[in-house]
Amino acid sequence: MRPGKRASVMIVAQSAGPDDGIDEALEWIEAFERDCGLVLDTEATSAFAVANADVLQDGLQPPRTESPAELVEFILCGGVWYHRGNVPTAPPDDNGVSAWGWMYHRAISGARPDALCTVWDVYPLPCPGQPC
Incomplete structure (x- = not known):
């Protein structure tokens, strides 16, 4: 992540x-900010996708492309917290999809049906007095 550049975070509550x-998602966004040592632009940071897990699970198949995982960074x-560099490996029959694509699939398929899944656009602010 870079200051002023959008990153997307998916939270499975x-x-x-x-x-x-x-x-819960708002609490996790605050934790993300603390855990990463960031200050987020609160005016620009917002949820842009919200759905119950059961809606996303309906008809969910093993991934065959990177979409929609390619749209999120965390x-x-x-x-x-997972990011592309720290995810479980893809299964042996991975359909040519990366471990990140499979992580997204696991997060959705493993969620409780009544869990709320949100995707947030977050915008880190420059770090005063520190190289970011």
Whole structure:
């Protein structure tokens, strides 16, 4: 991530229901900021995709392309942050899809049906007095 450049974060909430799921996602965005040592532009940072896991799971098949995983840089699943450099390996029969594509699939397919899945655009601000 670079200051002023958009990054996308997918959060699979563990809470049941949309209200609790959004509250949890907001807490995770704040944790992301702290964990990464960032200051996010709160006016620019926003959720741009929201769906219950059961909607995303309906008809979900093993991935055959990188889409939609290619659209996100970080995934929070089971309370763990993942990025392209730290994901479980793809299965032996990976359909030519990267471990990152499979991580996205695992996050959606393994979510509770009533879990709220959100994708956020986050915009880090420059770090005053520090090289970023």
